[in-house]
Amino acid sequence: MRGTVVINWTRVIQLRDEVGASEFGEVVQIFFDEVQEAIERLNNDTARRDLEQNLHFLKGSALSLGFDRFSRLCQDGERNAAAGNPAEVDLPAILTAYDESRRAFQAELTANLA
Secondary structure (H helix, E strand, O other): OOOOOOOOHHHHHHHHHHHOHHHHHHHHHHHHHHHHHHHHHHHHOOOOOOHHHHHHHHHHHHHHOOOHHHHHHHHHHHHHHHOOOHHHOOHHHHHHHHHHHHHHHHHHHHHHHO
16 A cells, blocks of 8 residues: 555645535545445445446546546546446455545545545
């Protein structure tokens, strides 16, 4: 994990500036809620029939909040699903990247937005 950019703080600051500091917390909470719902769909869909669509959503959501590593893994998974290779999607790695990104984001938020 060392050396890997988990959070793109430039993007986070840009988003905060776009939505306004007073609305930023709400945007972040909506992001976490919607990502959690998509992850639950992935975990409950044993046939992975909506895998590509869910990964596409997660990729875009992650990119908008600067979760770069998570977004890249979702993009790789989306490509595999679109190519008809859902077994190639490393869902555990994607979920681990989200957990790591969320922890890093929450731990470093105040320092990076000061």
